[in-house]
Amino acid sequence: MIERIASNLGRNDEEPNIELAILLCKTKDTEGIKEIVQGLRDKKTQVANDCIKVLYEIGERNPELIAEYVFEFIQLLKSKNNRLVWGGMTALSKIVYLKPEEIYNDLDTVIKAYENGSVITVDNAISVFAGICKANEVYEKIVFKYILKHLETCRPREVAQHSERAFVCVNKNNSKEFLDVLLKRKESLTDAQIKRVNKLIKKIELEQHNS
Template sequence: MPIQDQLAFALDRNDQEPNRLVAKQIVDAGGSKEVKELISFIKSKPKQRAQSDAILALAYVGEQAPALLEDEAVFLISQLNSSINRVIFGSMIALAHIAHLQKEKLFDSLPQIIEAMDAGTVVTRDFGYRIMITLYQDDRFQEDMFLLILEQLMKAPSNQLGQYAERLIEVLNNSHLSSLIKVLEERRSDISNEYHVKRLNKNLKKLYKQL
């Protein structure tokens, strides 16, 4: 049976379990051939739901076995230009899972990634930010990535700011402490929700201790 005929849309299912099972089947088989089949299927421009399920299956593959998608970064980046939200965020999820394997390519593709983040869903932004954090950890890209990450922190919705700050703090170069503190202090006046204020204050307290 063709791999696409096992996806949720083909089984008239609205849940993700069939797509997860397809991904597990591909991973268990070490299935680069099946990955190519799914990509060819997406390129054939089937209906929106079919494209979405196929790209989400690839994202599940990337979660479990990133190496199977390592050579598909160019295709996944191209899908960030899709008009289908689920295709965009599925592609961003997949890219986040392979970012450590394709740092140079993703660094060169940051304009497309950031454009998709700015226009996309919460999921698209979150996984795009994960890509940025992965690139930040590479000394070759760290200074450029820090500035781009600060831009994301400046415009992040208050309910995302805490987790974004925490992801950066986990890998922060001490030379960037003061700049990060300054940005988070500036953002503190924007936030009215008590929980988000407490979370931000907790992050700032941790940073001040490291000065």
Template sequence: MPVLDRLANALGRNDEAPNVALAESLAASGDEAGIAELAGAIGSAPQAVRNDAIKALYELGERRPELLAPHWQALFAALKSRNNRMVWGALTAIDTITAERSADIAARLPEILEAAAGRSAIARDKTVSILVKLAEAGHQARTLPILLDTLRTAPDNQLPSYAEAVGPLIGRDNIEEFRAILETRLRGMEQKSKRVRIEKVLRRLPR
């Protein structure tokens, strides 16, 4: 059966189970032609098909990023969609392959930042994850300033997880800036559980 016929919308389903099952099947089989068909669909198919296809693709990326990585350019094309579901789905998929294609993704970082600006919490979370993975892959000089700026403005409910992700990347050159940002944010943070998490990040920093 063609892969598009196995998506939820083709089966008359309103849940994501068929899309996840398709991703699992493709991960097990390594069906390159089927994966290419899915990647092509996110740029040309009707919206319902695109929504299901991007779900299957990022679920595939979670399981076998090396199979999705060759289609990274199709994911970037999806960032230009006006459909929020497609944008955060594409960011989720890109996040899964960042370690595989770090140089290509770093070169097109402005497109990621533009796509995520003003979008959903999921889009922000995935963008921070991409930036952290790029830093881990050797692109710290480019990504750490962006991450530090993100910590200055992130909503309180997202700040602890972002601080926890960025903390291990901090070195001698930026430790004081990192500390100052978190201490400033703490002064305006009311929820105790979030304060405790940020204080823990601060305690781990060398003095």
């Protein structure tokens, strides 16, 4: 399967990688997927980059097929290759609901990547944090504070998107803290951003009213 990735076809676009991901999902070719995972360690940067693209595209469609490689994705967060870092975090965001314990047990690695990462790394880290929180109350007590701190301090243009990513872990026990942060940040947002945040606020207020 490795011969079908973009760089091995002499291509510079991502279409072959997406097509390969779709094929591997359709056939549930676990041996083929294993071969792509092994490609993450290839000395050729473009090969490794293509492989992580294939893997998180599989995760988007069928996360069960890549969940067993959770530790490989965590290791990518330590890479000097930024493409592999944000690709690894993206893959983790797809499987966090299947492997929350494994990811939580290496939380320090995730946090370090989040703190030093690119925009895409941070985006997906918020999804990973939210998935961990949703999985377990004990995890939530540790990890939810990172979500709140992020929403308090991130750039205004990120508030709406990251609030939406985090919303999956908002519950009756933590909704007040979440709501307080959103209300504080509204004054720095554009009308379009406020509209998105208001949808979340209304959902929280409705839940509070019904509980």
